Amino acid sequence: MACNSTTDQPQNANITSKSFGTLPSGEEVTQYIMTNNQGMEMSVITYGGIITSLTAPDKAGKYEDIVLGFDNLEGYLQDGVPYFGALIGRYGNRIAKGKFTLDSTEYELAINNIGNHLHGGLKGFDKVNWSAKEVEYADGVALELTYLSADGEEGYPGNLETKVTYQLGNDNTLLIDxxxxxxxxTVVNLTQHSYFNLSAMKEDVLNHQLMVNADHFLPVDSTLIPTGELRPVEGTPFNFTEMKKVGADVNQENQQLTYGLGYDHCWVLNEGAGKMDLAAKAYEPNSGRTLEVYTSEPAIQVYTGNFLDGTLTGKGGTVYNKRTGLCLETQHFPDSPNQPEFPSTELNPGEKYESQTKFVFGIRE
Structure with a gap:
């Protein structure tokens, strides 16, 4: 696999911007290049709030891009692009049969995934042009993205005022607020859908080691909707309570792995929701890169790029084959609006939806 690499020297933290192209509607898409004082660089476009690139140092100090994506806007506008780097809403993950009921009113959403509603519908938050501005952040640089989702958009009730802030810290962290x-x-479940590859796309993610701080996961039916059971991971291929290669058990004979073509499941985090706790760790031995994920969310969807099939060519000519990327999507449970025993995703007028996730990038020698 090809890789798109850069080597940066320490500098002043800053944000620059430039045009990234024009949407068919005529709207201009702007790219913001965020750089911390260590030389770590993250590029974000207003279309979808997409993180188009993110560099992190390896054990030799070399900064390389570690997320999947495209070199130009046209790449992201192709049919079938699987949410590379995008903000996801109004509802991340799946809602069964595209229906839910609030206060005796049934709402119908688009059916866009195996008979269900996925990631906000036909034009979710990943396909709208957000407003963006630089905001003060004492320990690095920050970009604030805002979007008003109108009442009835994609079938969801309520005018939803949404604000997402990317904070790139000088300590090589990314905090998403x-x-x-x-x-x-209404119902809300926001997340971020970057596909990570800590080898900088030199190989697939099966050699990555992964720990997920969860003793239970949510088994799904054949359409990837949770059955309602919280199943212990012990004794199953879903046991990542200690660091284990992603590829160690992914090809075992197991009905859940068959349904997802690998891992495409939600793990129930041990610490629950409300405070920033460790959700997952990843380590890529050849580069020495590490990634820790902390979140206030009660769950994390781990997806191993099972549906990538080599038909998409990304940055630097990299072909995105099966399991080229690892998604670690912090969130509430899938299908919560239809499963009242799950943590609620309802939001009422006068309340504020608040969630934080922090990605910590490091090196193991």
């Missing part, structure tokens, strides 16, 4: 308010009772 989510906030939303509504004027009508």
């Amino acid at each position: 989510y906030m939303a308010t509504t004027d009508k009772k």
Whole structure:
């Protein structure tokens, strides 16, 4: 696999911007290049709030891009692009049969994934042009993205005012702060859908080691909707309570792995929701890169790029084959609006949806 690499020297933290192209609607898409004082660089476009590139140092100090994506806007506008780097909303993950009921009113959403609703619908938050501005952040640089999702958009009730802030710290961390308010009772479940590859796309992610801080996961039916069971991971291929190669058990004979073509499941985090706790760790031995994920969310969806099939060519001519990327999507449970025993995703007028996730990039010699 090809890799797109850069080597940076320490510098002043800053944000620059430039045009990234024009949407068919005529709207201009802007790219913001965020650089911390260590030389770590993250590029974000207003279309979808997409993280188009993110560099991190290896054990030799070389900064390389570690997320999947495209060199130009046209790449992201192709049919079938699987949410590379995008903000996801109004509802991350799946809602069964595209229906849910609030206060005796049934709402119908688009069916866009195996008979279900996925990641906000046909034009979710990943396909809208966000407003962006630089905001003060004492320990690095920060970019604030805002979007008003109108009442009825994609079938969801309420005018939803959404604000997402990317904070790139001088300590090589990325803090994502989510906030939303509504004027009508609705459901909200926001997440970020970067595909990580700590080898800088030199190989697939099966050699990555992974730990997930969860003793239970959510088994799914054949359409990837949770059955409602919280199943212990012990004795199953889903046991990542200690560091283990992603590829160690992914090809075992197991009905859940068959349904997802690998890992495409939600793990129930041990610490629950409300405070920033460790959700997962990843380590790539050849580069020495590490990634720790902390979140206030109660769950994390681990997806191993099972549906990538080599038909997409990304940055630097890299072909995105099966399991080229690893997604670690912090969130509430899938299908929560239809499963009242799951943690609620309802948001009422006068309330504030707040969520934080922090990605910590490091090196193991």
